[in-house]
Amino acid sequence: MKKTLTALVAAALTLTTAPAFAELVVPNLSYRTGPYAANGIPYADGFNDYFTLLNERDGGIGGEKVANPECETAYNTEKGVECYESTKGNGALAYNPLSTGITYQLIPKVTADGITLYTPGYGRTSAANGKVFEWVFNFPANYWDGASVAMKYILDQEGGDIKGKKIALIYHNSAYGKEPIRTLEELAKKHGFELSTIPVDHPGQEQKSQWLQIRRDKPDYVLMWGWGVMNQVAIQEAVNIRFPMDHFIGVWWSGSENDVAPAGDKANGYKALSFHGTGMDYPVYADLKQYVIDAGKASGAGDQVGTMLYSRGMYAAMIISEAIRKAQEMSGKSNVNAAEVRDGFENLDLTEARLEELGLPNFAQPIKASCDNHGGPGSAKVFQWDAAAKKWTEASDWIESDKDVLGPLIAEDSAAFAKENNITERCN
Amino acid sequence: MFYREAGDFKTSYGEDSQTFPIKFDRLRYFAVLAIAFGVVPLFINDYWANAVAVPFLIYAIAAIGLNILVGYAGQVSLGTGGFMAVGAYAVYKLMTAFPEVSIFIHVILAGGITAAVGVLFGLPSLRIKGFYLAVATLAAQFFLVWLFNKVPWFYNYSASGQINAPDRTIFGVFVTGAQTSAMAKYLFCLVMLTLVALVARNLTRGTVGRKWMAIRDMDIAAEIIGVNPLTTKLSAFAVSSFFIGIAGALFFAVYLGAAEVGEAFGIQKSFLILFMVIIGGLGSIFGSFAGAAFLVLLPVFLKNVLVGTLGWPTDLAAHIELMIVGGLIVVFLIAEPHGLAQLWRVAKEKLRLWPFPH
Numbered sequence: 121m122k123k124t125l126t127a128l129v130a131a132a133l134t135l136t137t138a139p140a141f142a143e144l145v146v147p148n149l150s151y152r153t154g155p156y157a158a159n160g161i162p163y164a165d166g167f168n169d170y171f172t173l174l175n176e177r178d179g180g181i182g183g184e185k186v187a188n189p190e191c192e193t194a195y196n197t198e199k200g201v202e203c204y205e206s207t208k209g210n211g212a213l214a215y216n217p218l219s220t221g222i223t224y225q226l227i228p229k230v231t232a233d234g235i236t237l238y239t240p241g242y243g244r245t246s247a248a249n250g251k252v253f254e255w256v257f258n259f260p261a262n263y264w265d266g267a268s269v270a271m272k273y274i275l276d277q278e279g280g281d282i283k284g285k286k287i288a289l290i291y292h293n294s295a296y297g298k299e300p301i302r303t304l305e306e307l308a309k310k311h312g313f314e315l316s317t318i319p320v321d322h323p324g325q326e327q328k329s330q331w332l333q334i335r336r337d338k339p340d341y342v343l344m345w346g347w348g349v350m351n352q353v354a355i356q357e358a359v360n361i362r363f364p365m366d367h368f369i370g371v372w373w374s375g376s377e378n379d380v381a382p383a384g385d386k387a388n389g390y391k392a393l394s395f396h397g398t399g400m401d402y403p404v405y406a407d408l409k410q411y412v413i414d415a416g417k418a419s420g421a422g423d424q425v426g427t428m429l430y431s432r433g434m435y436a437a438m439i440i441s442e443a444i445r446k447a448q449e450m451s452g453k454s455n456v457n458a459a460e461v462r463d464g465f466e467n468l469d470l471t472e473a474r475l476e477e478l479g480l481p482n483f484a485q486p487i488k489a490s491c492d493n494h495g496g497p498g499s500a501k502v503f504q505w506d507a508a509a510k511k512w513t514e515a516s517d518w519i520e521s522d523k524d525v526l527g528p529l530i531a532e533d534s535a536a537f538a539k540e541n542n543i544t545e546r547c548n
Numbered sequence: 549m550f551y552r553e554a555g556d557f558k559t560s561y562g563e564d565s566q567t568f569p570i571k572f573d574r575l576r577y578f579a580v581l582a583i584a585f586g587v588v589p590l591f592i593n594d595y596w597a598n599a600v601a602v603p604f605l606i607y608a609i610a611a612i613g614l615n616i617l618v619g620y621a622g623q624v625s626l627g628t629g630g631f632m633a634v635g636a637y638a639v640y641k642l643m644t645a646f647p648e649v650s651i652f653i654h655v656i657l658a659g660g661i662t663a664a665v666g667v668l669f670g671l672p673s674l675r676i677k678g679f680y681l682a683v684a685t686l687a688a689q690f691f692l693v694w695l696f697n698k699v700p701w702f703y704n705y706s707a708s709g710q711i712n713a714p715d716r717t718i719f720g721v722f723v724t725g726a727q728t729s730a731m732a733k734y735l736f737c738l739v740m741l742t743l744v745a746l747v748a749r750n751l752t753r754g755t756v757g758r759k760w761m762a763i764r765d766m767d768i769a770a771e772i773i774g775v776n777p778l779t780t781k782l783s784a785f786a787v788s789s790f791f792i793g794i795a796g797a798l799f800f801a802v803y804l805g806a807a808e809v810g811e812a813f814g815i816q817k818s819f820l821i822l823f824m825v826i827i828g829g830l831g832s833i834f835g836s837f838a839g840a841a842f843l844v845l846l847p848v849f850l851k852n853v854l855v856g857t858l859g860w861p862t863d864l865a866a867h868i869e870l871m872i873v874g875g876l877i878v879v880f881l882i883a884e885p886h887g888l889a890q891l892w893r894v895a896k897e898k899l900r901l902w903p904f905p906h
Contacts, residue, residue: 152863161863192851192862197804197811202599202848209595224710224806228726244708293697295708295808302707319697322810420863533707540644540714541725 143184143455146171146440147207149193149200149217152420155323156195156348158378159429161420163218164190166433168419169412173404174441176411181444182454195348197221204229213461214238214440220296228541230255236443236462240436241266241372241395245299246533248495250466251545253534257465259439259487259496261395261521264529266371267300267343268521269393269500271307273369274341276516283312288339290330290346290354293319297345300371304343306525324350331357344370351379355387365389365505372500375512376429380505388507391515392428393500396435396484398512400426404479428503428512435484443468466491485518491547495530498523551899567749584738589731597730598803604844605737606798611824611836612748613791618822619830620752621784622764623673627685629817630692631789633809634662635796637702640711643724643801644704651716651723651801655740658797659790665692666789673781677767689818696809710808713801724801733802740798744791749833751787760784761831827880829889838888846873 150164151157171186180186189210191203200222204215214236217223223243230237231254239247239258247256261269275282289304291297301317308315316337318330324346331354334342342363346354351374358368366389370379375392405426412418413425424430447456447464456464470487485497498521503512538545551572558564568574592601610632617625638658643651669688673681696702703711715725722728723736751757759780762770771777800807807813820843828839847869854865884890898905 150862152861153866157863190862192855192866194866197807198603201804205595205598220708221710221806221808221811224708224712224808225804228712228805232726246707293810295710298709299707322814536706540712542715 143211144181144186144213144444145207145211146186146188146214146216146437146444147203147210147212148188148190149203149207149215149219149222150190151193151195151218153192154194154196154348155325155350158352159348159373159376160195160218162376162378162424162427162429163433163436165418165420165422165424166430166435167216167437168433169408169425169430170434170437171441172412172417172419173408176415176417177407181441182448184454186441186444193217193219193222195219195221197225201225208233208235211458213444213456213458214465216240216436216440218242220244220299221294224295227253227256234462235458236465238436238440238443238465240432240439242296244537246530246537248493248498249530249534250490250492250494251534251547252538252543253494254546255462257489257494259489259494260485261372261498261500262495263296263299263345263371264303264526265495265498265521266393266500267303268307268498268526269502269519270343270369270371271304271311272519272522273502273516275311276519282340285313285341286316286337286339287313287341287343288316288318288334288337289343290318290320290327290334291344292324292346292350293321296347296373300343300345302529303526306529307522310525320346320350320354323348325353327353327357331361331363334358334363335361341367341369344368344374346370346374351376352382355380355383355390358390359383359386366391369393369502372432375503375505377427377510377512378429380507385507387505390505391502392505392512394428394432394503394512395500396431397480397482397501398426398428398431398503402480402483407479431483438478438480439468439470439487442470442474465489466494498526551896551902553900565753567753581742585735589735592730592734594730597734599848600845601734602737602803604840605734605741606795606803607821607824607840607844608837609737609741609744609798610792610795610821611828611840612744612833613788613795614821615825615828615830615832615836616748616752616760616791617784617788618825619832619835620757620764621760621781621788623670623781623784624678624682625685625788626682626815626818626822627669627688627692628792628821629813629815630689631662631666631792632796632799632817633692633696633813634665634789635659635793636800636807636813637696637711637809638662638793639797639801640713641702641704643714643716647714647716650718652718654716655794655797655801659793662793662796663786663790666785666792667782670782670785670789673785674778686815686818689815693809693813708808710806711800712806713804716801725805728802736802737798740794744794745833745837748787748791752833756783756787764831823877827877827887829887829892832887832889834892835887835889838892842888843873846876 148167151160168188171188175185189207193200193203216238220242223239226237237256241261243258245262245264247253247258248262304315320327368390370392372393380387380390443464444461446468447460448454451460466489468489472486475483485499487496499518502516504515506513556571568577614628617623635658638661639654642654672684703709713724721732723732759775762775763780824839824843827842829835850869854860855862
């Protein structure tokens, strides 16, 4: 049995060595199954569609077509390893696994293999320190920025004084959910609010006791670091205990259309952060419609276009494509390799003007990366769900994170990583 | 014709009680070992090591461990994931606290620590059995996962609660961390598995194993003929947990490199390994290998066929894969309730008679 299976696997693998039909390979480690699929699908679709647009409209990047071999991870670290190993051999230029757990595993691997890991708004926060994390980029914002922006917004709502207020954090009990706690603890010291943290275990379908606790403690605000089915359940439970929705703020991973939809009209007023715009009002969608959607080349079912997470998948694809473009510019050739793409990321200069050229005016903050800055501007907007119109409306302008608090934390955490792994700082 | 006892004369007690009494079996066993140690390492690459070989070897260790408890001693356990977590966190604490000590020793020590924890959670087995014991071990699973999440000391106070395996070497060759070659990973796990399988096989053939089986088959009768249930049950828990702890330590340090307890060592892991043991065959070392191979290789194989060869969308392939694996499990259990090991046994019986079945 064992031998036959091994033989069959061998046969299958020899068959799977796909022909290299494109020169630029950006694998898409996605998840369209399991408890996190509701959030994984729009992101993967947006990511694929943007590259399809580049291929169809411009003939790729700098004349080179881009391929996005997709691999299903189901948000599972073991499958993530399998996906990474199976795709890295085809000349992969950058990875975007959309999972903090998989990111933690891949950080040492990409560093050894020399491939860029791009984790916009997730992953290891201290990777913002390019001095230690040479191959990892997490601009434009990270979890600690998110925590700080949310607190600044609350400060603003409360007229600048939140002393003695009670703030609860309901979080996915994993590396992802635990990331903001340290920042929030620091901020609690600084601003004098009372922080309580409430974990929800994977996958988060059962949250009755957590919300009972919230109902009993009556916090003034609830922050959420949730993902997948946990978001939908949390919003529904908040509705059930009649928690005021405009005092319930999710990080950018807890604010998609699919998260608020199950609670229906009751979810009206729910707030979530985002580091980019959303909706179909950008000129790029005209091209996207012409070249991708109407041409029948849309990824997945094509029903997620223009949603919050679709926009985020598109954002990640846009940044990766701009980094490749920069790499081509710097190396003077179109067929760039993984090391050149890393240099492209490090020298990325995304200006307002460039965003407008791309058909995404005011979609995101400009980014200027450098050798030591892999973290970007770290600002985000607050969006509010309008259940009647079924769309996210902007509830604030760009809010910048509190760098005075975050800087030392990032330095401390990256120094610990450098010490553990005997890394000497670069860029000095 | 080739596969028979006749003509294979044994002249000493040692030869008479060897593991493989049939010459063909012995040759096959040495051939497998020679290929596994001598040929595979030359050809193994990152993909084969990380996606196929290393997970198979590690799950086989865990399955052997659980098989001792469930298959040989008859004590149902749903705490395997939790015990693997003990192994993983023990090796992490040891690796970071004593970086100068060899990782090999750390892995063995992690097994020892898990054995102690296993004995502790095995104490209820003296009073309860069957489904009730399963529930007690389920409590161990949830308690241990909760503990490793709750107490920051276990993950060295890192911000995210993740544990990351630092680089460690054996004889100057990296076996953990990112610089590890595919060959080193594979060989390290293979050596561990070989040791574990040898120990397990010989334990189950000797006094200890016979006591376990006596307790499994009828505990009251066993007690009457002089088998001490206290030491027998607890030794089963200790040995089983020792192996599972080694598997957990390798799973974290060599295979994943970074882990968080809820995701890597949750209740799904307990069930997965229990399924391996049941599908492979209860009370059989070979069954542990077969079960691990079935549940590790089949999904990877199906994924490569459906997505790679047939070009199906990844989500459709993932769903079909679940259905095929689930369906095959049901078919196997209906067709052969004693698992893959029984198919192997039947095949061997037939081979002995071949080519004259009557």
